[in-house]
Amino acid sequence: MLLDTYHLEIFNSKCNPGAMTVHCFAHLDQDVSQALPYLNSVLGGFEYIKDPPAVTFRTQGKLITVHGRKIAINALKDKDEARKIVEWLKREINDAWDHRDEITPSEQGASRPKVIEILKCLPKTNCRECGEPTCMVFATRVAEGAKSSEDCISLKGVQKEKLDTYMKQFNFN
Numbered sequence: 001m002l003l004d005t006y007h008l009e010i011f012n013s014k015c016n017p018g019a020m021t022v023h024c025f026a027h028l029d030q031d032v033s034q035a036l037p038y039l040n041s042v043l044g045g046f047e048y049i050k051d052p053p054a055v056t057f058r059t060q061g062k063l064i065t066v067h068g069r070k071i072a073i074n075a076l077k078d079k080d081e082a083r084k085i086v087e088w089l090k091r092e093i094n095d096a097w098d099h100r101d102e103i104t105p106s107e108q109g110a111s112r113p114k115v116i117e118i119l120k121c122l123p124k125t126n127c128r129e130c131g132e133p134t135c136m137v138f139a140t141r142v143a144e145g146a147k148s149s150e151d152c153i154s155l156k157g158v159q160k161e162k163l164d165t166y167m168k169q170f171n172f173n
Contacts, residue, residue, distance in 0.1 A: 002097040003090050005029040006071075010079050024082035026071040026089075033068035037105030038096040046145075047109040056109075058145035064089070075146070113143045113170050121163035123154040142167070 009025040032039075036053045039045070045055040056065040064085065065072045071089055076082050096103060118139040125135065130151045132138040141147040142163075149155050149163045 001094050002035055003028060003030050003032050003093050006086065006090070008079065008082055008086065010076075010082060021075045022078065022082070024071075024073045024076055024079075024086070026073075026082075026086040028069045028071065031068045032066070032093050032097075035093050035097040035100070036066060036068070037107050038100045038103045039066065039093055040108075041103050041106040042096045043092060045106075045109055046112070048107050050107055061146050061148075063145065066093070110170065113167060115139045115143045117166055118142045118163065121155070121159050121166065122152065123159065125154055127154060129153045 006026045006028045009027065010022050011024075012022055013019045033053045036048075036055050040048050040055045043055075043057055046058045047056040048054075052068060054065055054067045056063060058064075061075055062085075063072075063074050066089065071086060073082060073085055076085070115136070116139075119136060122135045122139060126133070130138050130147065130153070132141060132147070138147060138152065142149075148167070149160050152160075155163065
């Protein structure tokens with residue numbers, strides 16, 4: 001077992017103290033740097049940094065970055081959700097490491113959605129119904145994985161289908 005123990009640090013956003021979500025650092029007691037290229041291959045990392053090694057994943061509106069000695073997760077409901085995600089990652093890290101002889105390691109990140117292509121699909125009304133000040137900001141949040149077509153109430157029909165189709169190629173649902 002490569003990763004055995006860690007401790008959680010749960011905190012509110014310093015730049016948005018009124019946010020309804022929390023963030024988490026899992027400080028790892030063991031260095032998992034060597035497992036990151038294997039984890040990237042298995043889970044399909046969004047971004048991979050070689051030096052120092054780190055891999056970022058996007059899932060369910062969250063950004064999860066795994067460093068050698070730390071895991072960072074944003075937009076969590078609470079400590080229980082943080083612990084669930086970190087335990088899942090612990091299993092994935094250990095499984096990837098245990099099966100590294102069967103996995104081709106990868107230091108390549110996935111292709112990324114282009115903000116301008118997302119913006120082309122939007123109504124461009126800057127209505128703010130999505131909670132963002134402009135459609136450009138909304139498009140950026142969609143590209144980050146923090147928002148989806150469901151968050152734009154003005155987006156319907158062909159435009160919505162076009163955005164969903166575009167985002168599917170980046171494993172965004």
